[in-house]
Amino acid sequence: MARWALPALAVLVVAGLAAAPQQQTSVRLAFVNSQAILQQTPGYAAAESTYSKELEGFQSEMLRLRQRLDSTVAAYQQSSVGLSASQRQTKEAEIRRLQQQVDQRSNELRQRAQERERELIQPLEDRVKAVIEGIRAERNIGIMFDVAAPGSGIIAADQSLDMTALVVQRLKAGQQQQ
Numbered sequence: 001m002a003r004w005a006l007p008a009l010a011v012l013v014v015a016g017l018a019a020a021p022q023q024q025t026s027v028r029l030a031f032v033n034s035q036a037i038l039q040q041t042p043g044y045a046a047a048e049s050t051y052s053k054e055l056e057g058f059q060s061e062m063l064r065l066r067q068r069l070d071s072t073v074a075a076y077q078q079s080s081v082g083l084s085a086s087q088r089q090t091k092e093a094e095i096r097r098l099q100q101q102v103d104q105r106s107n108e109l110r111q112r113a114q115e116r117e118r119e120l121i122q123p124l125e126d127r128v129k130a131v132i133e134g135i136r137a138e139r140n141i142g143i144m145f146d147v148a149a150p151g152s153g154i155i156a157a158d159q160s161l162d163m164t165a166l167v168v169q170r171l172k173a174g175q176q177q178q
Contacts, residue, residue, distance in 0.1 A: 027142035035148040047120040058109040
């Protein structure tokens with residue numbers, strides 16, 4: 001009798017679930033365009049300008065390093081015919097060291113540029129996220145999508161679900177209060 005009890009109980013549970021009224025849970029959806037929001041966020045233009053100026057400095061340093069390497073290689077190529085084998089080896093080793101220094105400095109500058117961009121943009125992104133979360137909670141929205149996110153897959157949506165303008169409005173209102 002015990003071996004029939006478990007399957008019978010399972011059938012009763014499944015039948016009870018099927019007979020129970022289905023609860024309809026509707027999840028409210030909305031979307032934003034984070035790129036449009038960020039570009040309109042107070043302080044973004046100043047951060048972008050600062051980053052652009054600093055990036056120009058990084059790029060000019062890289063250009064100087066590349067020019068130095070190129071001129072060293074060109075000088076070697078012009079004089080290599082008249083050099084002894086040991087002198088060529090010495091010059092080639094010097095060029096390799098210089099190439100490594102240029103590559104290392106290039107990586108350092110690229111990393112520094114990325115860090116600086118995060119330093120300038122992260123506080124703005126945090127403010128945007130806080131406002132989006134506040135609107136999501138206030139309007140009881142279950143999920144908010146970012147149509148600007150790579151691979152969002154959203155190709156069309158009801159524009160009444162777009163919260164972008166509201167987020168920008170709140171960000172600007174918050175900036176005026178500070």
